[in-house]
Amino acid sequence: MDFLTLFAVYVAVVLTCIVLVCKYSGQQQTPFSILFNSVGKVVAPFTPKCLQRFSRMTLHRLFHQREMDTTLPSLSVPYVLLAIKTFFFYLCIRRDPGTVTKKKIAGQLSIYPYDKRLFHPGVSCETCQLIKPARSKHCRVCNRCVQRFDHHCVWVNNCIGAQNTRYFLLYLFSVCAMAGDIAVLTGDMLFHAVLRSGLLRSSYVDEHGQQQPAGPLFVVQHLFLTFPRIVFMLGFLVFVFFLLAGYALFHSYLALVNQTSNEWYKSRGYVCQHCHPTATADHLCSPAPDHSKRYYYSRGLLRNLKEIFIPPQPVQKKDN
Numbered sequence: 001m002d003f004l005t006l007f008a009v010y011v012a013v014v015l016t017c018i019v020l021v022c023k024y025s026g027q028q029q030t031p032f033s034i035l036f037n038s039v040g041k042v043v044a045p046f047t048p049k050c051l052q053r054f055s056r057m058t059l060h061r062l063f064h065q066r067e068m069d070t071t072l073p074s075l076s077v078p079y080v081l082l083a084i085k086t087f088f089f090y091l092c093i094r095r096d097p098g099t100v101t102k103k104k105i106a107g108q109l110s111i112y113p114y115d116k117r118l119f120h121p122g123v124s125c126e127t128c129q130l131i132k133p134a135r136s137k138h139c140r141v142c143n144r145c146v147q148r149f150d151h152h153c154v155w156v157n158n159c160i161g162a163q164n165t166r167y168f169l170l171y172l173f174s175v176c177a178m179a180g181d182i183a184v185l186t187g188d189m190l191f192h193a194v195l196r197s198g199l200l201r202s203s204y205v206d207e208h209g210q211q212q213p214a215g216p217l218f219v220v221q222h223l224f225l226t227f228p229r230i231v232f233m234l235g236f237l238v239f240v241f242f243l244l245a246g247y248a249l250f251h252s253y254l255a256l257v258n259q260t261s262n263e264w265y266k267s268r269g270y271v272c273q274h275c276h277p278t279a280t281a282d283h284l285c286s287p288a289p290d291h292s293k294r295y296y297y298s299r300g301l302l303r304n305l306k307e308i309f310i311p312p313q314p315v316q317k318k319d320n
Contacts, residue, residue, distance in 0.1 A: 074185065081178035088171035089156065097161030098147035098311070100128065100136055107314025108133045108147050115296040118266050135297070137262055148311075150260040162311045169255060169308070172248040179244060183237035186230060190223055197222075258297045258304040267294050 100108055112134035114121045119134040127138055128145050137149035139159050148162035160168045199222060202214045223231050254264060298304060 077181050078178055078185070081174055081181060085171065085174040085178055088167050088174055091167040092153070092156040092160075092164055092171055093158055095164045095167060097149075097159040098163040099161075100125075100130055100133060100145035100147055102130065104314045105130055105133070108136075111147070111312050111314060112297065117296065118263060135260065135263070147314075148260060149262050150254075151262060165255070165311070166309045169248070169251055172244065172251060176241060176244040176248050179237050179241040183234060183241055186234045186237065190227065190230065190234070193227070194219055194223070255308045256301060256304055257295050258299060258307060259295060 098108075109131065112119075114134045119132075119136075123132050124130065125132050125138050125145050127143065130145060132138075132145060133147060135148045136145050138145045139149065139152050141152050142159050144159075146159045146161040148165070150160040150165060150168075152159050153168065156168070156171075158164070199214050199219050203211050251261075254260060259267075299307070
């Protein structure tokens with residue numbers, strides 16, 4: 001439950017920042033500015049002048065509050081998301097994904113039943129020399145068998161398995177949220193730049209010598225010429241956001257149906273490994289696998305999510 005609590009706190013912080021931005025947007029006095037000014041008045045008599053100038057210059061360069069016409073809370077959200085993303089990134093790297101070992105093999109074999117479709121009992125890993133639990137797979141990169149193997153992620157240089165899928169999902173959502181928030185801030189800055197320049201009320205002379213009002217295409221061309229790096233960054237952020245959002249939604253779907261990427265890929269073009277492709281019905285495996293039962297391990301929406309955030313632990317038998 002600690003990870004669900006952390007995610008709830010993160011959502012609460014983001015929603016609170018959004019509410020503060022909507023409420024105090026465009027106002028000179030905000031709770032943060034009042035608090036900052038009050039603290040500054042108390043600390044100023046004891047602070048050297050050079051340190052005060054350095055602090056003002058740092059805050060100006062860090063937030064660009066005057067140029068972007070936005071408030072401190074909205075500019076702080078990307079830094080909060082960056083800290084959260086880094087935290088989950090570290091957990092994805094450091095936490096064990098659920099390595100199959102000799103000490104845990106007895107308990108890991110009892111966690112999931114074999115579906116006799118993609119996973120069959122009695123199959124051993126040729127490298128680890130251990131019986132493979134259901135839903136496990138040997139990773140050639142890490143050179144180990146991983147319980148409830150999803151995939152090997154090159155981003156975090158670690159396998160994604162039973163014990164760190166929750167961190168990977170939260171990492172994806174935090175990266176997606178950060179990209180989307182920075183894109184919104186960048187778009188808001190360009191929007192205020194257009195409003196200040198008065199382009200929406202201006203006009204231009206076309207190639208035929210006729211005066212035309214400035215439309216959206218003219219505004220976009222002007223932004224490309226005036227802020228080429230910022231516009232390019234905005235386009236890149238939008239592309240990354242939709243790319244990450246699609247990837248995060250795909251893994252969310254897999255979590256809701258209790259399926260891994262490995263199982264989803266294998267079940268697309270499923271052919272029983274123990275049956276010849278040209279075999280007749282009399283020569284198929286007995287009992288015959290249920291081809292219609294694609295979501296064999298699904299236990300309902302809430303139980304599937306509980307299994308992701310509170311994964312079942314292998315039971316170790318006590319030695320008598």
